[in-house]
Amino acid sequence: MMQKPKIMQWLKEKDPDRLAELWRRADEVRRLQVGDDVHLRGLIEISSHCVRRCHYCGLRRENRKIHRYRLRREEILACVRQAAEFGYGTVVLQSGEDREITGDWMTNLIGQLKSETDLAITLSLGERTCDELTAWRRAGADRYLLRFESSNKTLYRKIHPSLPGQQCDRMELLQVLGELGYEVGSGIMIGLPGQRYEDLAEDIVTFSKLDVDMIGVGPYLPHPDTPLGKAAAGKNHNDPEQVPNNERMTYKTLALTRLLCPEVNLPSTTALATINRTAGREQGLCRGANVVMPNLTPTEYRALYEIYPAKACCFEPAKEFHAHLMRQIGALGRTVGKGPGASIRYLKRTENKIDNQRKVPQL
Ligand code: 5AD
Numbered sequence: 001m002m003q004k005p006k007i008m009q010w011l012k013e014k015d016p017d018r019l020a021e022l023w024r025r026a027d028e029v030r031r032l033q034v035g036d037d038v039h040l041r042g043l044i045e046i047s048s049h050c051v052r053r054c055h056y057c058g059l060r061r062e063n064r065k066i067h068r069y070r071l072r073r074e075e076i077l078a079c080v081r082q083a084a085e086f087g088y089g090t091v092v093l094q095s096g097e098d099r100e101i102t103g104d105w106m107t108n109l110i111g112q113l114k115s116e117t118d119l120a121i122t123l124s125l126g127e128r129t130c131d132e133l134t135a136w137r138r139a140g141a142d143r144y145l146l147r148f149e150s151s152n153k154t155l156y157r158k159i160h161p162s163l164p165g166q167q168c169d170r171m172e173l174l175q176v177l178g179e180l181g182y183e184v185g186s187g188i189m190i191g192l193p194g195q196r197y198e199d200l201a202e203d204i205v206t207f208s209k210l211d212v213d214m215i216g217v218g219p220y221l222p223h224p225d226t227p228l229g230k231a232a233a234g235k236n237h238n239d240p241e242q243v244p245n246n247e248r249m250t251y252k253t254l255a256l257t258r259l260l261c262p263e264v265n266l267p268s269t270t271a272l273a274t275i276n277r278t279a280g281r282e283q284g285l286c287r288g289a290n291v292v293m294p295n296l297t298p299t300e301y302r303a304l305y306e307i308y309p310a311k312a313c314c315f316e317p318a319k320e321f322h323a324h325l326m327r328q329i330g331a332l333g334r335t336v337g338k339g340p341g342a343s344i345r346y347l348k349r350t351e352n353k354i355d356n357q358r359k360v361p362q363l
Helices: 004-012 016-034 073-086 103-116 130-139 153-159 170-179 197-210 227-234 247-260 270-275 280-286 318-331 344-359
Strands: 037-047 090-095 120-124 143-145 183-190 214-219
Touching (some): 004 197, 004 247, 037 073, 073 090, 073 103, 073 318, 090 143, 103 120, 103 130, 130 170, 143 214, 170 183, 183 247, 214 247, 214 270, 247 270, 247 280, 270 280
Parallel strands (some): 037 090, 090 120, 120 143
C-alpha cells in the first residue's frame, strides 16, 4: 500500500503529465473495483438548526444572520417520494445538531419511510447518543455519515469545540456506528487553514485504517460569518506546507483516496461543484468518484442551509438538475446505479462477519 511520504509527494506534484497519470490510475481503479455505475443519493437538508460552534461552518449556533428552518414531516415525505420517482436508491437525511429533532421523532420517521418505500436511508445528523444511533438503526436506517474533518487532533480541537461538559471522539463514534451495523461514511475538508501536507496525507491513510465504507472529501470554503472565514480573509498564506483549498488539491485527494480505498463509495461533492460549476462534478467522477448527491431540499430552504457561501445547485429545481445529471452521466460513458448501491467495501466487510460467525463451532 502507498505510504505517507509517497502520498505527500503526489499532493505536492505539479507536473501535468504525472498528474494525468494519477487521474488515469484512479479512474482505472474506480472502474475495476466499483464499476461504471454512478449511484445517486437524494440529499434532504431537514434542519439548519445547530447547537455546535464549529469554526468553519455557517450553520454554527452563533451565526445570527441566517434564518433557521426545520422541515415538517410532510415536507420530508414529499422529498422522499421525489427521490423514488427519479429512481434514486437512497435518501440522505442531513441536518445540523438539532436537539428538537429528538431520537423518538427520528425513529418514527425512519420507521414510516421504511414501511412506505424500499429506499436505503442514510443519516447525517451529527454527534448523537449511542441510544439514538441504536434506535435509528433498529428502525431501519442503513447508513450514517460523520466526517472526522481532520486527523490532526490539535487542528480539529481548535476548529471544533466540544459542547460544555461533553467530550465526543468522532473516531470512537465511527467505531460504534460500524458495530451497530451501519454502513459508515466519513471524510474531511481540504485546505483548512493550518492543515499541512503531512496532515492531509495522514487523513488519507486514516481512511484506510478506519476501514470506512464511504468517504466524502471537498475543499474548505471560507464562510464570512465564521471565525475561520474571518481569519482567512485577512491572512496571506505564505507557509509552503499549508494545503491550498483549490480544485486540483481536491482531485488529488479524491484520486489518492480511490487508490488507497479501492472499494469505497466516493461522492463527487457539492463543495467541488461549487469551486468549478461547469466541470467540477464531472471531473470528480473521472478521477475516482462514483457517487453524486443531488439536492432534493425544497428550493425555498436550500439557500438557507448555508454551510458555506454560494453553494452549487442552490436554485436549480430538482427536476431540471436531475435531467441535466442524467445527460452528464451518459456523456461520460457511465451508467446510473440501480437499487440501494451499498459500497462493495461494506458488502465484503459484513459478508466476512457472517463467514466468521459461521466458522464459530456450534456447541
Ligand atoms: N467548507 C466546506 N465544507 C464544509 N463543511 C462544513 N463547513 C464547511 C465549509 N465552510 C463540511 C464538513 C461537514 C459537512 C457536512 O460539510 O466537512 O462535515
